[in-house]
Amino acid sequence: MSRGTLIDLLYLFSATTFVVALKGLGSPRHARRGNMVAAFGMLVAIVATFFKYVDAHALHHVGLILLAMFIGLIVAVPTARYIKMTAMPQLVAIFNGVGGGAAALVSITEFVHIKSTHPATYVTLEVLLGVLIGTFSFAGSAIAFAKLQELMTGRPITYPGQQIINAAVGFVALALIVLILVTASTALLWILFAIAFVLGIIFVLPIGGADVPVLISLLNAFTGLAVAASGFTLGSNLLIVAGTLVGASGILLTRLMSKAMGRSLSNVLFSAFGSKITASGATTRADGLSVRSGSPEDVAILLGFASRVVFIPGYGLAVSQGQHVLRELAELLESRGVEVVYAIHPVAGRMPGHMNVLLAEANVPYEQLVEMDEANSALQTADIALVVGANDTVNPAAHDDPGSPIYGMPIIHADLAENVVFLKRSMRPGFAGIENDLLYNPKTTLVFGDAKDTLTKIVAAVKAS
């Protein structure tokens, strides 16, 4: 068997592991093994590549390749290993972005490399698509990272004529592609690179923080497509298969995610959701309703009379790192015979499933985490719904008020419980920027303050009582 055939066989093996891995990642029992399988397949592909011939010679610059890999390794491993779990969405964004950047660079370099041989038009087209999509994904992910890391505002950034300007820039990019196809100019390719960069940025600016996870999923799919485009240029089945798998499954996943939020993908991408803050943020509203605030001790007394409690955690809990104290409170209550469950909204936290990860990290038993439908039936008989750092996911406007921007989003019906307790930092509205009537409901008690501090005080008060 020739060297080339053997390497291609190994690539085929890798491509197969990726399919198996993606399948595994979709089931809770096989997910971790699936990831390992893909990592092994990747390793095989990388090692095999060292023995590949390019332009009929062995790989040049092997030292440089190893050096670059080493640099990538020492940057990525500590970052991935030691960053807090709350920052996970940002990490996915940034690792996705660098992949897009790599795909764009591969396409550009290949263009420079083969230009002298006057490649066929379709080869140039593949290069251009790789550059456009890869760079777009890189720039978009960078902005998504900045939004989630709060290096910039998480609110949508809008300006007049935004959609028209974006469309115009997109049109310029397309025109450039046609022009490059005709002229095969490297200078124009660099301009396309720059335009794709700008396009990625302006596309992401109007997308609010709550929707950024869906966006990351979309950009992830784009990077996959950019990789597939590079695969066409390089003539690599492995890159085409892996890139396309990610692209196709990623686009489907993006749709599933927006569906879990009760919204359409185009609504997520283009509606600048959450840009208008309509919530008054006042403790007394014009219609005379006012919020009732209480102390941690009041909550402890309420809990003392309860026999069924539902915790509804949101991102505020994650920010304050209060998940361990929450678990402590749950155990304390359980030791007194109180039934406790955690109601997990599919988009609680910053990504679907994010809250499950955070609570699992805090050693909350898996059986106590209930999904939305189950939670809503539990709430009908619950004495207390304890909302910790959540807001939009319990907003009754989602099913009461057809005029509300979140109308139709599935929510956790905290309002069904006998009493509702909100632990909130302030009256500031959630990501959606809208009023939550539940805060003004007579059966609601608000406790202001950092979720972790408040929970610690509640635990102390329950212990003392």
Place this chain on the structure above:
Amino acid sequence: MVNALLQYATVLMLAIFVGIEIIAKVPSILHTPLMSGSNAIHGVILVGSMLILGGANSNLQEVLGFLAVILATMNVVGGFVVTDRMLEMFKPKTPGPKSSKSDGAAS
């Protein structure tokens, strides 16, 4: 050359259908790990980056290829490590002696 293109296009079409079929039913709690895992898989661009740098015959190509390998390595390594870290949390908590550290969390 056109035959090769056709072959790649065939692979592309089939991969699209596999990609869609494979995640048709995923529980929402696994959306994030799935996204992260597929993020690691497109890190296969590292193979392309290696070929680019390994075939570079000008300074410009060397610099671009070098950068590409760095970025792609970060994508692969970071992607797999982050996904593993996420999925580690999902492992079923066996009440065996291993979980003695969790001071009887499930009691």
